Amino acid sequence: MPALLISPHLDxxxxxxxxxxxxxxxxxxxxxxxxxxxxxxxxxxWDAQCGFSSAGEAVRARREEDRAALALLGCEPCxxxxxxxxxxxxxxxxxxxxxxxxxxxxxxxQDPLLFPMGLFHSDHRLVHExxxxxxxxxxxxxxxxxxxxxRGIPGLLQERLAELLRQGCxxxxxxEMTPRAEALKAxxxxxxxxxxxxxxxxxxxxxxxxxxxxxxxxxxxxxxAPQQEDDx
Numbered sequence: 001m002p003a004l005l006i007s008p009h010l011d012x013x014x015x016x017x018x019x020x021x022x023x024x025x026x027x028x029x030x031x032x033x034x035x036x037x038x039x040x041x042x043x044x045x046w047d048a049q050c051g052f053s054s055a056g057e058a059v060r061a062r063r064e065e066d067r068a069a070l071a072l073l074g075c076e077p078c079x080x081x082x083x084x085x086x087x088x089x090x091x092x093x094x095x096x097x098x099x100x101x102x103x104x105x106x107x108x109x110q111d112p113l114l115f116p117m118g119l120f121h122s123d124h125r126l127v128h129e130x131x132x133x134x135x136x137x138x139x140x141x142x143x144x145x146x147x148x149x150x151r152g153i154p155g156l157l158q159e160r161l162a163e164l165l166r167q168g169c170x171x172x173x174x175x176e177m178t179p180r181a182e183a184l185k186a187x188x189x190x191x192x193x194x195x196x197x198x199x200x201x202x203x204x205x206x207x208x209x210x211x212x213x214x215x216x217x218x219x220x221x222x223x224x225a226p227q228q229e230d231d232x
Contacts, residue, residue: 015148018185025074034079037087049198069191096130119150
């Protein structure tokens with residue numbers, strides 16, 4: 001069945017759902033923060049750690065990394081033009097929600113939607129909130145996935161589950177048995193060489209741990225929590 005998976009950055013989908021993607025070829029992976037910033041010549045600390053001389057070089061190279069990784073998994077990349085928070089031009093939740101709603105219109109109502117729980121990073125929280133807004137307007141079967149790397153922060157996942165429950169979202173672990181594909185996912189993860197360079201030794205170990213997704217039921221008026229301001 002065709003699916004739409006929403007990724008905050010150009011690596012999050014594979015880091016968090018690489019094995020699921022491998023078992024669902026043809027999934028459309030839409031990355032929200034994949035656009036060039038207003039000043040493509042700027043150089044942030046993160047891009048410097050990744051080995052780039054400018055934001056423009058970083059975005060173009062990261063798109064090629066994403067294309068290569070998703071090709072290994074048999075999935076289709078799609079990139080929105082929003083710039084991530086490190087470039088100082090964070091969009092509103094409503095602007096992202098409208099863009100996501102336009103993408104949902106391309107899919108049948110029974111096509112599933114996967115999106116991040118919104119752990120820790122402000123960009124991830126914004127994408128989660130925008131996905132919830134778009135989903136309320138275009139409801140369909142949906143799953144939240146645990147944001148790789150951040151889900152390993154002690155206590156964070158439990159706090160997020162409790163927060164979502166208070167907002168009216170009841171989450172249940174997804175029971176779909178996805179075949180393990182550790183070797184293929186590891187190859188796909190390695191495609192994001194620039195990001196792995198900045199994470200350093202052991203910094204992406206969480207990508208090798210079992211993936212987890214959550215089915216949810218939500219009140220139509222379920223509200224999202226305010227954004228948290230954290231850096232990548």
